[in-house]
Amino acid sequence: MLTSTAVRATPWFHRYLPFLLWRERVNSDTMRADLIAGLTGAIAVLPQGVAFATIAGMPPQYGLYAGMIPAIIAALFGSSWLLVSGPTTAASMVLFSALSAIAEPGSADYVRLALTLTFMVGVIQLGMGLARLGSLVNFISHSVVIGFTSGAALLIGANQLKNFFGLDIPRGSHFHEMITALFTRFHDINPYITVVGIATLLTGIAVKRWMPRIPYMIVAMLAGGLAAALLNALFGASVTGIKFVGALPSSLPPLSAPDFSLETLKQLAPAVLVVTLFALTEAVSIARALALRVGQEIDGNQEFIGQ
Numbered sequence: 001m002l003t004s005t006a007v008r009a010t011p012w013f014h015r016y017l018p019f020l021l022w023r024e025r026v027n028s029d030t031m032r033a034d035l036i037a038g039l040t041g042a043i044a045v046l047p048q049g050v051a052f053a054t055i056a057g058m059p060p061q062y063g064l065y066a067g068m069i070p071a072i073i074a075a076l077f078g079s080s081w082l083l084v085s086g087p088t089t090a091a092s093m094v095l096f097s098a099l100s101a102i103a104e105p106g107s108a109d110y111v112r113l114a115l116t117l118t119f120m121v122g123v124i125q126l127g128m129g130l131a132r133l134g135s136l137v138n139f140i141s142h143s144v145v146i147g148f149t150s151g152a153a154l155l156i157g158a159n160q161l162k163n164f165f166g167l168d169i170p171r172g173s174h175f176h177e178m179i180t181a182l183f184t185r186f187h188d189i190n191p192y193i194t195v196v197g198i199a200t201l202l203t204g205i206a207v208k209r210w211m212p213r214i215p216y217m218i219v220a221m222l223a224g225g226l227a228a229a230l231l232n233a234l235f236g237a238s239v240t241g242i243k244f245v246g247a248l249p250s251s252l253p254p255l256s257a258p259d260f261s262l263e264t265l266k267q268l269a270p271a272v273l274v275v276t277l278f279a280l281t282e283a284v285s286i287a288r289a290l291a292l293r294v295g296q297e298i299d300g301n302q303e304f305i306g307q
Helices: 004-009 012-016 019-025 028-056 060-077 089-099 108-130 134-139 142-159 161-165 175-184 191-210 216-235 262-294 300-306
Strands: none
Touching (some): 019 060, 028 060, 028 089, 089 262, 108 300, 142 161, 191 216
16 A cells, blocks of 8 residues: 555645556557457446446446446546446445435436436545545445445345346335245246346356356346347247347437436435445455555555546
8 A cells, every 4th residue: 555655755746647657657568458458348348237237227328338438537547557447236236225215217317316426426536535535445344345235235136026027016115025026926927037037147157157258247148138039039029028128329328417406415415425435445445455466556545536
């Protein structure tokens, strides 16, 4: 880690433009390695982005947006040479947990709230970094992060039961109600949708287990898509009830101002601090773990700014 003396000795413009420190390290060899790593990451972003957006309750294209723009900004303004910023399972689960009780996932209101919350979190992260509060994450126990993530994972899993089995479970149902509905409404399970879910899940597990070098999410997505297309071709979409995501927008969404109405701020205030601390703790922890492998020094404050 950077010592306090080292941080004070760093020119002020390097603190806000950290890419000036590592640009001299860029050469043809590093560019070649970065190109390969970037291509690999870009291939993985497609299925991961769609999956993370689904977990977060957002339209699929927002997962791709979150995999492109933050990665560029964090690479320029963060302190880690190895950390690739973007959507994660944990962050998606936290976002869903915070907003699913307020608005219908995937709806225009939900997207509006998610974008406003994200903007507020970014402003707080930037402010904490400029105020040199990077050491705050040291006071958050790893057990707390694991416990919170595990609880959110159970909640997400329960919320995905209706999509996996084709059940109509009302939004806002409690955890035990969603689990109970799986058994009390067993006769309403859509077998076609369930087959697609099982095919996708088993393919992903098998590829990850026996062919770890192959992007398992891409293979699983292709297997599920083929299974869905085959079932629709054999029985018809009106019978199977299987719907496709469809073509994703080929451009970024138009710029829009966050909703800073008093009612919205009151709704989001409890979630903003949780998402901020959780996202920063996860990012800085991963950055430190990666830095230990190459002997790099990480500035937690700069990582706050980059994130």
